[in-house]
Amino acid sequence: MPTMEAKDVCVEIENDEFYSKFLDESIKPIINEQVSVTDQVNKLTQGIEKLSKSLEKQVLAKHNDLLTQASHISDLEMTLESVQTQVQNLLRGAEKLKERVHTPYYALENQTLMLERVQSTCNLLRHSSKILVLWNKLQGVKDNPSKEAIILFELNELISDYDFEGIDLLDEILKAVQQRRSDLLKNSTDLLQSSLLSGDKVKLLQCFKVFHNLQCTEEQIKNTVNSILSDLKKEITAALNVQMVTIEVKKSSSGRVAPGKANIMNSQDFKIKLWDNIEKLFKVDIYNSCTKVIMLQNVINELHAIGNFRNIAKNFWSELCQVFSNELEKSPLTVNQSVEIDFPRLLKSFNDLLSRLKCKNLEMNRSCLTKWENSFLSKSLGKLLEPVRSMWHMSQVPNMDQVDNAIRIIAEALSISLGDKQLSISLANSVAKSIKQMNVEAEQRLSMDSDVAQIIEPPTSTQQKNADLCNALYYFSSQIKRVLVNMNSMLPQESIQIVQNSLKDISSMPILQLFAESIKNSLYIILMTMHDEPDLIRADDPAGKTLSCSPYMKELQQFVSRCKDIYLSMFTEKPALNECCLNIARACVERFIQHICNVRPLSKFGRTKLQIDCKHLEIALSPLVNDMTELGDHYRQLKALHLLLEKTPQEIAKSQTEGACLPYSLVMMFLFSHGGHHLLAPHTCAGWNVQKLMQWLDSHKNERERLEFIAGALQRYQNHVRQNQIATYDEVYPVLLQLLDDGRKSIKK
Template sequence: MDPKDVCVEIENDEFYSKFLVDSVKPIIGENISVSEQVSKLALGIEKLTKSLEKQVLDKHNDLLTQASHISDLEAMLESVRSQVQNLLRGAEKLKDRVHGPYAALEKQTVMLERVQIVCNLLRHASKILILWNKLSSVKDNPPKEAIILFELNELISDYNFEGITLLDEVLKQVDHRKRDLLNNATELLQSSLLSGDKAKLLQCFKVFHNLQCTEEQIKKTVDSMLSDLKKEISTALNVQMVSIEVKKSSSGRIAPGKANIMNAHDFKIKLWDNIDKLFQIAIYNSCTKVIMLQNVVNELHAIGNFRNILKNFWKELSTIFSTELEKSPSNVNQSVEIDFPKLLKCFNDLIVRLKCKDLEMNRASLSRWENAFLSKSLGKLLDPVRTMWHLNQVPTMDQIDNAIRVIAEALSVSLGDKQLSISLATSVAKSIKQMNMEAEQRMSMDSDVAQIIEPPTSSQQKNADLCNSLYYFSSQIKRVLVNMNSMLPQESIQIVQNSLKDISSTPILQLFAESIKNSLFIILMTMHDEPDLTRADDPNKKSLSCSPYMKELQQFVSRCRDIYLSMFQEKSALNECCINISKACVERFIQHVCNTRPLTKFGRVKLQIDCKQLETALSPLVNDITELGDHYRQLKALQLLLEKSPQEIAKSQCEGALLPYSIVMMFLFSFAGPQLLAPHTCAGWNIQKLMQWLDSHRNERDRLEFVAGALQRYQNHVRQNQIATYDEVYPVLLQLLEDGRNNFKV
């Protein structure tokens, strides 16, 4: 049987497989007796034995070959072992030959090192003794003494001189002299800072520099000042100490049972008195010392770079102050929040008094109290504005004056601090915006707010009163800004002025202006119904007066000014509104005059008179008619135009007249015969439609093309009907059209 088959058979057999597993459990079967198991084991062993014998028989040549090879291997191993033994013996001999010289060299090296140490000790000892002897000769010169002591200290620190009796006393004296010198320099530093003796302070720092302890001494000095200031700040802000001082300073006997009650006003006065003294004395004195310290250090360039002593001190001082203030009782914090500008003034006055460019306000450390103050200030500013609108539809002058007083106080408390002033100006702008918003919400926008037929309605009167209140509010604030112009930062003034730009009576006045202009336009429209404009009489023989429509216009303008516009007090907005109405009236008058047809010589003279009367009609609106600018000059140009012939008009237009080419050309149609139709007649429009078109087409190019269309139609009419000659005005119109187009291109 093949050996592999035998192994497989034993591994797969249930009985034999138990013997192939490593286990501490008994492998005796429960269903087979012991004798049977022994027999089976013997049978299995016999099978394995036969399998082994068979394998040995099959592989006996290979086994013999391997056995002979093992003998050869053992011989080779024996040879290698003998060679290794020889190598080890050689290595041992080599070790003995190297170890001896190495030990001797090591011993000599140790001896040389000890000799070198002794030499250095002797050399250092010699230098120490020389310097020590030299020290006595410079006893009265602390900077040189410091140099020698520093060199001695460096020499002493290099080696341990313990056991050298020659130097024991010297070492003790060096340490003692160094401490004395440092203590004396420190005391001199403090006294020099107090007395302001710059020369002695320079000497101190030379000593510190020579002792290589400048940074340590500066830190110690500054820390000491900060520690003292911390105590001073804590004492000044201590509410119990303040209370005791207030009680001591109060006159009269304190009633029984009221020993702990303190007047809040007296407490606040004493608290701020303490803070003022703190800044004026303790903090000021410490800052002057540090400034002097910084200046002295800056002069001694050789001692190192200590450029930030003052800045670091100021930063730490600000932090200490804010920390101590934060730890103080609530009534102290509330007093600081309410009167925060006083605290800023203390800082700013201190900086100005110190006259040091390197110092600036550290606002971050005070942000908590500044934000609280700004929040309360905003509430104070908004409160009178909201209160005045709570019950009344229109605020009274007293209520507005109260709001102005609060605004003026808010702007005045920030004097001396630019950033706080800007912040408060922003809060003032918010209160102004609130005022404007409250007024706008109460403005009436009913259908009758712009009527100009009946007496002013309650809505119109209310709107006027609201506008007047806003105007009074705005004008009073502007007066406050003028009074404070030299004290407030320009940025603050600009913020408040920008917030006032939205306050104006113009929107309500604009409603009246539109109604007035529409009524004026209707009155001017009746110009075309005037019979005098077509009369053939000789005007030179008549004493002419203005036209009825002009009289009506004069009465209407005067009535509107006296009844409606007089309700408003804001002169600038009212003047702007009146000028706007006047310009619109002049422009529409010119348009109607230039489009009136037919128009006789009598009519032109009549219109000349109307031009003069228009100035009178507009006088209730504008005191000086020249304020209308180009519109006034165009009215004067129209007055001259009415007395000229078409050729004269064309010539004057080429010489640079003020009236647009399109308007002048429309006027020249009045000189033409019935076949040369006016532009709006060609378009099939009435005069009202023409005015609407002119309002929506203000571009001179569009208007010239509109007139050109009428000329083109007339030209086609002449050709179609084979008319021999053109109207005498036609060539003038063509020339003006060409000039107008060229002028427009230029």
């Protein structure tokens, strides 16, 4: 309860507007001007009395605890006094111990210092003795720089160990040693420079033995290389200095430039003089500097013991390329433009230099020349594309002069890269883009209208334009191939392959193929009329009669000759034309064999007539194919068909088992013509006409499908014989069954 009352008093004071102002420690309470001072004092007095009464109540309530704490404080004070006494005793003991330790420590310290001084004095005397001995030794080796360097290095090491100041005995010697070392280093450095100029390897070896013995080889190498590079940088700057070049040009051209031609002549002379400077720079200055560094490298390589300095020449070359690049970068615009235009000349200078130096560690650092190479390639690509684009600015077919101009520029692009493989490959890619552009432009102008492959009327203007476009492309392609053949031994194979690959898409075949399809379709129509020939079913004996070929064959001959002379002769690309003609001839032979094997009915007279047609087919196709053997299997099948027409079914079956080249399916279709009227041909069984049969054969090239088609006809014939109780099978039927079985077996093999 008292505790709660105390809390209530505190809460009351905190919440009271008057008392709360006296609780703020940071701000001075402001006396309320509306209340009199007396009232304020009285209120403060009342508040103090309340607090006093609250404290009295709390003391009364906690008096036992307060008394206990007071007694504990007395005990604590006694304990602290005891601890203080013990601490003082401990401090007095520590002081006594300190005195006992310090006395011997100071004595030992003094003795150690004395010993150190004695030791230093002994070392000084020992080093002085060694210095005197080495100095006397040095006096006897004046004519041997290598040994002198060893002794000087040892003296230098001894001198650097201690401070000999104040030792009068050594003052003059130390100065003399320093002077001898400086003189030896200077003489060796001078000898190094003169030896590099004269190419004296023996003296160079002597120099580096001295440097090695003086332990300054790395420093000397660095200084020597930096000196060579610094001198070379000045030469490069002078060669690329456009003002100096201009002055030289003016001096050389004074008095000979005609009025009105000054700018042209000056520009040309400037270019000539600039490249003379660059080529001289590489042939003389850079070459001489590189030979010095390479000789330096070779000499150091012979001295295996002096350390690992295997990349002196390589690092020098890398820095040289970077210096040249930086100086070229800082040169005027006219110089940069000349280098961009004739960049291959710069590359040739680099490559010729490397070839002359014959140092395996030196390789062309192209990254330093990337800016000028990219600019050159960009300009070269523009130069290659410009004649191609200009010749197609209108819809007409480009003339030979325009094509020749494009070929000439391509040949120039390929030739200027000779000697540098990477540049050659880059230019070959640019040439490939030019060729692709040529092909794209031509393809965009090729017409694919409905009359583009008509073979009835004379060639239309569209057909003639297509042929002219194909001929221009072929001429373009063939001339570039000739350029590649002429440069085969000089160009990298990668470059040749890039250009050759870009020429693969250039061909007259797409247009020729359209003509081929039209011609083949017309040939198929002509061959279809074979079935309307009355001579094929004549019953009289052909023996002793002079027979000519069938009318359809004469028509075919005339048609083929006309197509070759009028339409195919428009094209000059012989490889594509030859392939197109072979394609037409093969298709004609194949369809001819299919028709002959399916003529129904066919008499002995008819077979003789077809034999004659076989021979005349070769004559008919001669405008397309000079040598019929080029047709391969198709020609062999035509010959086999010729023999087939004069054999009996049994002979045909025998020749087939002996390896005849005609497919079993076609031979079996032909044998149906030897059978009676009950042995219906396969297509007749299917209710097809010959045209439908030809379509089916075109879409079913698989021999298994064709044999099964024939097997269906044989099965139907067998069912017909059984249903009608016919006593015997047709004499051809067993032969057909045997051939069917053999044909199926040949497929399984």
